[in-house]
Amino acid sequence: MADNNLRMMILHFDQKSIDATKGILQYLGYVSITGVSVPARVFNLLKSEKFDLLFADYKTISMYGEDFLETLRENPGQVPIKVILLIDSEIAVQDLKKMYREGITATIKYPFQLNEMEKAIEDSIRSVPMAISKTIRKIRELDFFSFLTDEELIALLKISKCRNYKENDLIFEDGQPGDRFYVIVDGIIIISQMVNKRRETVLARLKRGSCFGEMSILDGSPRTARARAHDDTVLLEFDRRIMEGYDDIVTLKLFKKLTHIFSRRLRGANAKIKQMMADQAKLKDRSHDTPVT
Known part of the structure; x- marks a missing residue:
């Protein structure tokens, strides 16, 4: 398993989904987890704090706009962070391709399985730009x-x-x-x-x-x-x-x-x-x- 001291952020418009994702991560042994429901809050936190992983709900960042990942990647004033995309079974292949091109490091599909969550985290940590x-x-x-x-x-x-x-x-x-x-x-x-x-x-x-x-x-x-x-x-x-x-x-x-x-x-x-x-x-x-x- 990856380092349990990793600092993680969960971005989802639904608080219940944040709590559910946080519960799985805590079960796996991770303790430093922050949940946010608004994409702008992600940018604000990254200006002053270091996070290793961002679990970003696809629908949430889609509602924000198509430039969320681009802004996250190119803003020099923010701490670099690796992104795991939370998706459901309805995402189109073309949209998934676009997310990869925009720099996501792994994906995980609802409903989450423990082994799939562990694999997504390991994949992200191993990712090299x-x-x-x-x-x-x-x-x-x-x-x-x-x-x-x-x-x-x-x-x-x-x-x-x-x-x-x-x-x-x-x-x-x-x-x-x-x-x-x-x-x-x-x-x-x-x-x-x-x-x-x-x-x-x-x-x-x-x-x-x-x-x-x-x-x-x-x-x-x-x-x-x-x-x-x-x-x-x-x-x-x-x-x-x-x-x-x-x-x-x-x-x-x-x-x-x-x-x-x-x-x-x-x-x-x-x-x-x-x-x-x-x-x-x-x-x-x-x-x-x-x-x-």
């Missing part, structure tokens, strides 16, 4: 994005998130819902499975430029393995909900790239199976040729 992390040049060098023009790459990065992971941090566990996929900007990722719930078997070591978890985008299936950081790692994260709004050339190109990668891996797996079957057949033939003494 592109301009600060200086990863754009490194990302341009990755073969994974070679199919995009510079303009298309920038558009794609605006609907992705850059996350930092430390050595042995868990990215996802076997059996968890598949709701996002990742591209490795720096570091090594270990893909593994637990045998008899005791022994970890390493399936793959993925290096810079590799992607993983892409099946979650293609079919939404649960994870079939665990992924963890072998060392300090920087990942680009792509949310399935964003990718489902494939109404532009960038997301269509991304789907094509993922399909190509999946097909290549499937052909590789088939080749290994054929080789194993051939090796077994040779061993069987040799056993038949061995003279009996």
